[in-house]
Amino acid sequence: MADVHSDDRIVLDPESGSASMADALRGLHPADIAIALGQLDGETTKSVLAELDTETSADVLIHLDEHSRSEVLDALGPVEIADITHELESDDAADVVGMLAEELQGEVLSRLEDEDRRAVEELLKYTDESAGGIMASELVFLKSGSTVKDAIELIRKAADEVDDIHNVYVTDGDRRLVGVLSLRDLVLGGAETQLSQIMDQDVVSVSTDMDQEDVARVFRKYDLVAIPVVAPDGKLVGRITVDDIIDVIHEEAEEDMSLMAGTREDELHEDSAFRVSRIRLPWLIIGAIGGLGSALVMRHFSLSLEKVIALAFFVPVITAMGGNVGLQTSTIIVRSMHSEFGLSGAARERLGKEWRVAILNAIVLGAGMCAVVGFWLGDWHVAAVVGCSLAAVILVAATLGTLIPFALRGMGIDPAVAQGPFVTTLNDIIGILVYLGMASTFLTRIT
Amino acid sequence: MADVHSDDRIVLDPESGSASMADALRGLHPADIAIALGQLDGETTKSVLAELDTETSADVLIHLDEHSRSEVLDALGPVEIADITHELESDDAADVVGMLAEELQGEVLSRLEDEDRRAVEELLKYTDESAGGIMASELVFLKSGSTVKDAIELIRKAADEVDDIHNVYVTDGDRRLVGVLSLRDLVLGGAETQLSQIMDQDVVSVSTDMDQEDVARVFRKYDLVAIPVVAPDGKLVGRITVDDIIDVIHEEAEEDMSLMAGTREDELHEDSAFRVSRIRLPWLIIGAIGGLGSALVMRHFSLSLEKVIALAFFVPVITAMGGNVGLQTSTIIVRSMHSEFGLSGAARERLGKEWRVAILNAIVLGAGMCAVVGFWLGDWHVAAVVGCSLAAVILVAATLGTLIPFALRGMGIDPAVAQGPFVTTLNDIIGILVYLGMASTFLTRIT
Numbered sequence: 001m002a003d004v005h006s007d008d009r010i011v012l013d014p015e016s017g018s019a020s021m022a023d024a025l026r027g028l029h030p031a032d033i034a035i036a037l038g039q040l041d042g043e044t045t046k047s048v049l050a051e052l053d054t055e056t057s058a059d060v061l062i063h064l065d066e067h068s069r070s071e072v073l074d075a076l077g078p079v080e081i082a083d084i085t086h087e088l089e090s091d092d093a094a095d096v097v098g099m100l101a102e103e104l105q106g107e108v109l110s111r112l113e114d115e116d117r118r119a120v121e122e123l124l125k126y127t128d129e130s131a132g133g134i135m136a137s138e139l140v141f142l143k144s145g146s147t148v149k150d151a152i153e154l155i156r157k158a159a160d161e162v163d164d165i166h167n168v169y170v171t172d173g174d175r176r177l178v179g180v181l182s183l184r185d186l187v188l189g190g191a192e193t194q195l196s197q198i199m200d201q202d203v204v205s206v207s208t209d210m211d212q213e214d215v216a217r218v219f220r221k222y223d224l225v226a227i228p229v230v231a232p233d234g235k236l237v238g239r240i241t242v243d244d245i246i247d248v249i250h251e252e253a254e255e256d257m258s259l260m261a262g263t264r265e266d267e268l269h270e271d272s273a274f275r276v277s278r279i280r281l282p283w284l285i286i287g288a289i290g291g292l293g294s295a296l297v298m299r300h301f302s303l304s305l306e307k308v309i310a311l312a313f314f315v316p317v318i319t320a321m322g323g324n325v326g327l328q329t330s331t332i333i334v335r336s337m338h339s340e341f342g343l344s345g346a347a348r349e350r351l352g353k354e355w356r357v358a359i360l361n362a363i364v365l366g367a368g369m370c371a372v373v374g375f376w377l378g379d380w381h382v383a384a385v386v387g388c389s390l391a392a393v394i395l396v397a398a399t400l401g402t403l404i405p406f407a408l409r410g411m412g413i414d415p416a417v418a419q420g421p422f423v424t425t426l427n428d429i430i431g432i433l434v435y436l437g438m439a440s441t442f443l444t445r446i447t
Numbered sequence: 448m449a450d451v452h453s454d455d456r457i458v459l460d461p462e463s464g465s466a467s468m469a470d471a472l473r474g475l476h477p478a479d480i481a482i483a484l485g486q487l488d489g490e491t492t493k494s495v496l497a498e499l500d501t502e503t504s505a506d507v508l509i510h511l512d513e514h515s516r517s518e519v520l521d522a523l524g525p526v527e528i529a530d531i532t533h534e535l536e537s538d539d540a541a542d543v544v545g546m547l548a549e550e551l552q553g554e555v556l557s558r559l560e561d562e563d564r565r566a567v568e569e570l571l572k573y574t575d576e577s578a579g580g581i582m583a584s585e586l587v588f589l590k591s592g593s594t595v596k597d598a599i600e601l602i603r604k605a606a607d608e609v610d611d612i613h614n615v616y617v618t619d620g621d622r623r624l625v626g627v628l629s630l631r632d633l634v635l636g637g638a639e640t641q642l643s644q645i646m647d648q649d650v651v652s653v654s655t656d657m658d659q660e661d662v663a664r665v666f667r668k669y670d671l672v673a674i675p676v677v678a679p680d681g682k683l684v685g686r687i688t689v690d691d692i693i694d695v696i697h698e699e700a701e702e703d704m705s706l707m708a709g710t711r712e713d714e715l716h717e718d719s720a721f722r723v724s725r726i727r728l729p730w731l732i733i734g735a736i737g738g739l740g741s742a743l744v745m746r747h748f749s750l751s752l753e754k755v756i757a758l759a760f761f762v763p764v765i766t767a768m769g770g771n772v773g774l775q776t777s778t779i780i781v782r783s784m785h786s787e788f789g790l791s792g793a794a795r796e797r798l799g800k801e802w803r804v805a806i807l808n809a810i811v812l813g814a815g816m817c818a819v820v821g822f823w824l825g826d827w828h829v830a831a832v833v834g835c836s837l838a839a840v841i842l843v844a845a846t847l848g849t850l851i852p853f854a855l856r857g858m859g860i861d862p863a864v865a866q867g868p869f870v871t872t873l874n875d876i877i878g879i880l881v882y883l884g885m886a887s888t889f890l891t892r893i894t
Contacts (some may be wrong), residue, residue, distance in 0.1 A: 029649070031668045058642035063668075076622050152634055165631050166613075166672070183630035187599055202476070218698065221478045221510075223690035225613070225672055236567035242689050249693065250667065254782065260707055261778035261866070263769055268783055273803035280775050281808060285770045288812055291764030293817065298760040305759055309752055312759040313745040316875050317738030319763055323770070324709055324734045328727050331708035335701065336715055356720035361728060365735055372739065411578050419708070421771050428763050 010036040014044055022051030030056060034063035044069030050080075051335040054070050058087035061096065067269035078104060082111035089163060090116070091244070094123035112380075126364065131215050134248065135229045135238030138162040138266045141169035142195060144178055149191040151181070162387035163288055164241055166226040169203075170195050177203050177228055205230050206444035208237060212248045213338075219245045228301070260331075260419040262287075281423050290425030294319070294432050301436040304443070310377055311439050314386045318435045321390055322427035329354055329401025330418040337405065337415055347406040351399065358398035366391030381443055389435040396434060457483040461491055469498030477503060481510035489518030495662035497527075505534035508543065514716035517546055525551060528821050529558035536610060537563070538583035538691070539571035559703050581695065582676045582685030585609040588616035589642060591625055596638040598628070601622075611688055613673040616650075617642050622682040624650050624675055652677050655684060659695045660785075666692045703781075707774075707866040709734075737872030741766070741879050748883035751890070757824055758886050761833045764816065765882045769836055769844045771876035772808070776801055776848025777865040784852065784862055796851040798846065805845035813838030828890055836882040843881060844874050 010032065012021045025033045025048070033052075037045045037060065045068065049057040061069060061084060073081065073096070081100070085093045085108060092167035097120050098106055109117050119137045126132025140158050142151055151168050158165070168186065179199030187257035189198050201215045206215050218227065219242060254265040258376040262283030272275050298305065298315070305312050333350060370387025374380045404423055457479065459468050472480045472495070480499075484492045484507065492515065496504040497498050507530060508516060520528065520543070528547070532555060544552055556564050566584045575577025583607070587605050589598055598615050615633065617626035626646030636645050652675045663672065666689060676685040701712040709730030717723050731753055745752065745762070752759050771799050780797060804873045817834025821827045852862035 028670060029651075031670075035668075093675050118540040155631065156635055159631070159635060164670075164672070183634055184602065184606070186631055186634055188603055188606060204476075216830075220690075220693050221482075222476060223478075223611075225611070225689065242672065242693070243667075244694065245695065246667050249696050249700070253696070257700075257704060257707070257778060259784070260704070261774045263775045263778060265782075267779055273800065273807055276800075276804045277807040278810075280804065281811060282545065283775070284768065284771055284808060284812060286816075287767045288764060288816060291761070291767045294763035294767075295760040298763070299757075302760075306753075306756050309749050309756075310746075312752055313742040313749075314738070314763070314881065315759070315762055316741035316745075316766055317735060319766060320734045320738045320741075320872060320875060321731065323594070323871075324731055327708045328710045328730070331704060331710060332714055335704070335712075341783075353720065353723075357723045357727065360720055361731060364724075364728060365731060370737060424770075425767060428767060 012036055012039065014040060017060055018044065018047040021048045023045075026052065028219045030059035031063045034058045034065075034068075038065060038068050042068070042075045045072050046075040047445045049078075054083050055087050058084045058092075062092045064086065065103055065269055067266070068097075068188060073099055075332060078107035080113060082108045085120070086116060089136045089138055090119040090238075091134060094120045098124055098128075107346075121275075125233060126208060129212045130208065131206045131210040131212065131229050131240060132238070132268055134212055134242045134244050135208070135216070137238045138168065139236065139239055140165055140167075141171050141175075141236060144170050144172060144196045146170070146195050148186055148189040148193045148195065148198075150185055151195060153358075155186075164226075164243075166241070167228075167239075168195075169228055169236060169239075170199050177205055177230065177236050179203060180228070203228065203396060205236075206240075207232065213252055215240060216245050216248045216252070220249075256334075256416045256419075257416070260327075262421040276303055287421050287425055290422075290428060293429045297429060297432045297436065304345065304436060305436035307445060308382060308439070308443060310382050311385075311436065314373070315432060315435070317386070318390060318393055318431045319428040321365065322393045322431035323424040325358070325394050325397035326401040326427040327424055329358075329398045330405055330423060333402055333405045334415045334419060337409065347403065350406075351402045354398045354402045355395070358395050362394040365394065381445070382439075385435075385439045389431075389438045392434050392438070393427075393431040396430055400427060400430075461487055465491065465494035465498055468495045473499065477506035478510045479588060480507045481515075483514075485512060489515070489522045492519050493522040493535060501530050502534050505531045505539075509535065509539045512716055514713070516543075519617065520546055525554035525558060529555045532559060532567070533563060536583045536585055536608075537566040537570055538581060538685075541567045545571055545575075552715060567785055573655060576659045577655065578653045578657040578659065578676050578687060578779065579685070581662070581691050582655070582687045583661055584685045586616065586675075586683065586686055587614075587624075588618050588683060591617050591619060591643045591762060593642050594615070594634040594638065595633055595640045595642065595645075598633055599638075602633075611673075611690075613688070614675075614686075615642075616675055616683060617646050618683055620732050624652055624677060624683050626650060627675070650675065652683075653687075654679065662701055663692050663695045663699070664878075703863045703866070706861070706863045707778075709868040734868050734872055737869075737875060740872075740876045744879045744883065745878060747886055750885045754892055755829060755886070755890060757826060757829050758832075761820070762879060762882070764833070765837060765840055765878045766775065766875040768812070769840045769878035770803070770871040772841050773848040773870055773874045774866060776805075776845045777852055777870060780852045781862045781866060786842055794850065797853075798849045801845045801849045802842070805842050807843040809838035812841065817819075828884075828892070832882075832886045832889060834884045836878075839876075839881050839885070840878040843867035843877055847877075852877055 012024065025036060037048060049060060061072060065089045069168060085096055092162050097108055100108060107122065122284060123137065138161055140154055140162065142154060155165055166183065168181045169177060172178050179201050181195060181199045185198050204218065204222055208229055208231055222390045226239050226241045228236055231237045240440065264279050267276055267279050366387040370383045373386050374383035400423065405418040408416045408417055459471065472483060484495060508519060510690060535543065544555055547555060556567065570584065585608055587601055587609065589601060600611055612631065615628045616624060619625050626643065626648050627650045628642060628646045632645050648712055651665065651669055653665060655676055655678055673686050673688045675683055676687060678684045705712045711726050714723055714726050812832040816837050817830045820833050821830035847870065852865040855860045855864055
């Protein structure tokens with residue numbers, strides 16, 4: 001029994017040579033081999049893979065992270081890549097071929113068997129993040145007149161080619177889905193039973209052009225293990241299995257979180273400080289430009305600041321509050337847009353709810369800050385200005401945090417961008433403008 | 448064929464009465480019924496469910512979001528809850544019973560059949576977020592001497608009780624795992640074949656006390672559909688299916704994102720502005736207290752600010768940069784801690800890498816800001832102070848962003864907390880201290 005701990009790691013010694021490294025790895029699960037090889041460079045990984053059999057190499061390649069995989073592919077020639085591709089299911093084969101330069105793609109494709117080549121070429125036509133882009137073409141499907149025995153015979157024939165068979169699909173003469181059976185139905189059905197008698201006619205399917213995030217939502221909603229994919233003309237063309245959906249959910253979460261933090265998820269596999277810096281700098285430059293915007297606003301009010309220097313003390317309070325409220329609001333709005341429970345509602349309705357929350361928070365924090373500043377400085381005029389503008393900034397930030405995700409979605413941009421540094425920066429500038437504007441207007445010492 | 452669009456929603460009219468609402472829902476998938484009922488209050492949902500058969504009601508209850516589910520349970524009596532629980536698999540039954548007040552729990556449990564009650568009581572002993580807490584006790588397992596025919600017979604008997612059978616487990620006399628078979632192996636094996644001849648002896652299993660996030664990583668790594676769970680004494684006690692793992696991955700991502708934004712994921716289902724405000728206020732108050740810390744620091748340097756008011760203009764640049772760099776760094780560190788590719792490494796090693804990136808960014812942004820401020824204000828002394836302290840703040844924020852997640856993990860706290868408002872606030876204070884400290888030390892007009 002293999003005992004699994006996520007901290008179990010095989011450490012390879014690159015000095016020991018590829019044959020001895022391969023010996024240490026042989027017999028392990030391809031996923032574990034991939035993790036061990038992830039520490040090595042592309043050339044070394046390639047020579048270790050060459051020591052293993054082609055089927056294992058192919059499985060390992062698919063389990064490598066994208067960065068290492070592309071390094072290994074760079075080190076391999078078209079013949080070796082074609083051999084590996086031959087061992088893969090069509091979706092993985094298309095992923096590998098899709099990573100190659102166009103010229104190499106042609107060379108590898110020309111070396112595949114006709115059927116494999118057609119399947120890969122077909123899959124490459126779909127966009128990466130659609131149902132078509134993540135499906136495999138290998139399918140077990142039969143005409144509705146077939147029996148359980150026929151189905152088992154077909155599974156036996158497909159066993160070499162298809163790794164995970166969860167369901168058998170039943171189609172009409174036009175390859176349109178009419179039913180689905182689980183393997184359990186087959187195990188329990190008699191050999192001569194007609195599939196149409198025991199199949200489930202309520203087949204949940206998705207279209208090739210559905211976004212992968214929506215496909216993931218369908219899996220989550222109906223607790224699926226596999227889903228059939230149909231072309232726009234209604235014909236059954238592929239299936240997606242749950243392991244790929246787990247990757248989709250994971251990647252989308254990483255992507256959203258990276259957007260919030262102002263970085264990119266592929267940074268994780270980047271070793272060069274220069275390249276990491278290049279990924280992060282654009283977001284920091286946006287922040288810096290925004291900061292200069294704030295500086296411009298403050299300079300505009302420099303006379304007020306000179307007269308009452310205490311006003312400057314509370315600029316960080318104002319910007320921090322605008323940032324926090326804006327992020328809380330936009331995160332909830334974006335999350336509810338992604339939720340399957342239809343909570344997003346119309347922008348106006350959501351704004352109403354966010355305003356009610358913001359008014360409560362504005363009263364508590366505005367009054368609290370006014371009291372603290374008043375007792376601390378003994379200057380109740382400044383305290384009133386700080387308290388009132390803090391309340392105003394909370395309302396403004398909640399408004400922007402609600403409306404910007406809707407605006408982004410309306411423009412076809414991922415609303416998660418609203419959780420990133422851009423909106424926080426905007427909130428800083430507006431917050432300072434509100435604060436110093438109020439101070440200049442209402443503080444009698446200044447006017 | 449059911450065509451699935453994630454935007455398909457059934458809108459119920461609560462005025463039409465529970466019988467007519469139930470008519471509109473009958474025949475739909477429980478997940479779709481749950482979404483339609485999610486719009487109604489607990490009492491109305493309860494009366495609609497009463498019109499449906501108990502099995503459907505039970506499935507719908509499990510598909511309701513946690514908030515609606517608890518509302519419905521509040522409206523139901525112990526007899527009805529026991530009837531529903533009877534229809535559920537043990538993991539869902541334990542979830543439902545676990546949501547009840549202690550007294551009601553006892554009443555419901557006493558109404559269950561002995562076997563069901565023991566299973567639920569057993570599962571309730573495990574902590575919520577462990578493998579034991581999410582597993583189901585329903586299992587199909589046989590002694591190693593059994594044949595394919597025996598296994599099919601057992602599946603037939605279990606078919607009523609276990610919904611999704613993906614694997615059949617083989618154990619020794621002590622209920623210890625010795626092998627696993629997929630349903631495909633059974634379909635393709637001859638009736639008299641010994642299970643031990645065709646089973647896979649490399650069974651990946653998890654222990655009851657493994658954290659659910661680690662279980663999810665095991666699923667992701669090995670592309671699993673189900674995993675057996677063993678007690679600390681090595682005995683097979685349950686299994687976890689992939690649909691529950693999808694929920695775990697989804698919830699953990701929502702939780703991390705909520706931590707970053709300073710809110711809580713259950714806010715989504717909260718209608719009352721008061722309760723939402725109570726969820727968000729603590730984070731905002733931390734931000735406000737931090738802001739007062741910044742104000743204290745600025746007051747300490749108020750003489751310097753009075754002499755060179757331009758220094759105040761760049762406080763937002765400094766705080767924004769500290770916040771952004773800190774968030775970029777902590778996000779990458781936390782993500783790599785969660786990654787299965789073993790990239791987290793030791794704190795010292797990671798700090799080295801982050802410092803290299805920070806030094807590059809510090810040079811680019813520090814020099815750039817110095818140039819912009821210099822040409823803008825024509826005051827190259829202030830420009831130099833702004834540029835140098837911006838660079839210093841980038842290095843400090845990168846250091847904190849790296850070390851704080853390690854420190855939190857060391858203290859047994861979720862490192863994702865480092866991505867939240869607390870660290871950003873800390874960066875604000877330290878950034879201003881560095882900036883005004885440098886200004887007071889090096890600007891000759893001040894000293």
